[in-house]
Amino acid sequence: NAGVTQTPKFRVLKTGQSMTLLCAQDMNHEYMYWYRQDPGMGLRLIHYSVGEGTTAKGEVPDGYNVSRLKKQNFLLGLESAAPSQTSVYFCASRGSGREETQYFGPGTRLLVL
Amino acid sequence: GNSVTQMEGPVTLSEEAFLTINCTYTATGYPSLFWYVQYPGEGLQLLLKATKADDKGSNKGFEATYRKETTSFHLEKGSVQVSDSAVYFCASWDTGRRALTFGSGTRLQVQP
Numbered sequence: 001n002a003g004v005t006q007t008p009k010f011r012v013l014k015t016g017q018s019m020t021l022l023c024a025q026d027m028n029h030e031y032m033y034w035y036r037q038d039p040g041m042g043l044r045l046i047h048y049s050v051g052e053g054t055t056a057k058g059e060v061p062d063g064y065n066v067s068r069l070k071k072q073n074f075l076l077g078l079e080s081a082a083p084s085q086t087s088v089y090f091c092a093s094r095g096s097g098r099e100e101t102q103y104f105g106p107g108t109r110l111l112v113l
Numbered sequence: 114g115n116s117v118t119q120m121e122g123p124v125t126l127s128e129e130a131f132l133t134i135n136c137t138y139t140a141t142g143y144p145s146l147f148w149y150v151q152y153p154g155e156g157l158q159l160l161l162k163a164t165k166a167d168d169k170g171s172n173k174g175f176e177a178t179y180r181k182e183t184t185s186f187h188l189e190k191g192s193v194q195v196s197d198s199a200v201y202f203c204a205s206w207d208t209g210r211r212a213l214t215f216g217s218g219t220r221l222q223v224q225p
Contacts, residue, residue, distance in 0.1 A: 004156075033212055042202060042217040043157075050211055058212065090156055092213075099145065099164050102213055104156035 002026055004105035006091050012111045013081045021076040021108050023091030029103075030096040032074040033058075034066060036087040037107075043090065049074055050096075081112045115140040115207045119216035122200075126193055126223050134188040134219045136177075136203035145206040146170075146179055146186040147213065152199045160188075160201070193223045 007022045023032065030051050035043040045058030049068040063085060065077045074093075078085060088109050094102040120135040138146065145164040149157040161170030166181040175190045186203060203216040 042215040
């Protein structure tokens with residue numbers, strides 16, 4: 001039982017390049033999330049999904065797209081990376097019950113030059 | 114939507130000192146409240162939670178009580194250890210978004 005895993009752990013991009021971050025969970029959770037963590041700003045929600053085939057915008061969705069084609073995977077895409085997207089990205093998942101715990105992945109550190 | 118405010122850091126304490134990290138929230142109704150901890154280079158882990166008013170969450174010597182009168186969920190520990198050095202995040206459950214809303218985090222440094 002690996003929990004929540006993220007790929008890659010670290011990536012350097014040039015401005016304008018694209019990439020996809022992969023999140024996978026093996027807990028059969030309905031809900032999945034992408035957050036970004038920046039110094040002094042805590043975690044901000046980018047996009048989330050409440051089930052396979054569904055996605056919704058969070059607090060800071062601009063410049064990102066997501067897909068949830070399979071229940072266990074949640075992909076975060078950057079079509080044209082910008083230096084402002086330099087951050088640490090965390091994926092999380094959660095069951096749908098009221099008192100469920102949200103579990104986090106180890107994070108992906110992204111540097112956009 | 115919800116918002117969470119927690120005290121600025123860093124908080125620097127000596128080993129065995131008493132810890133308080135303040136957290137207040139704004140929300141419609143009474144959301145579940147959480148404290149997460151992030152050790153260096155790692156993701157966030159749930160430390161404790163409380164799902165209704167007057168509940169007390171506790172784990173590893175840490176405690177927090179859900180106070181609806183003051184809309185607060187302050188984190189406390191009676192005697193901190195060097196191994197408690199980490200960043201602590203307060204969060205509330207946003208029923209509309211079905212996601213957690215986080216505070217900005219408080220870095221705790223415990224010196225031997």
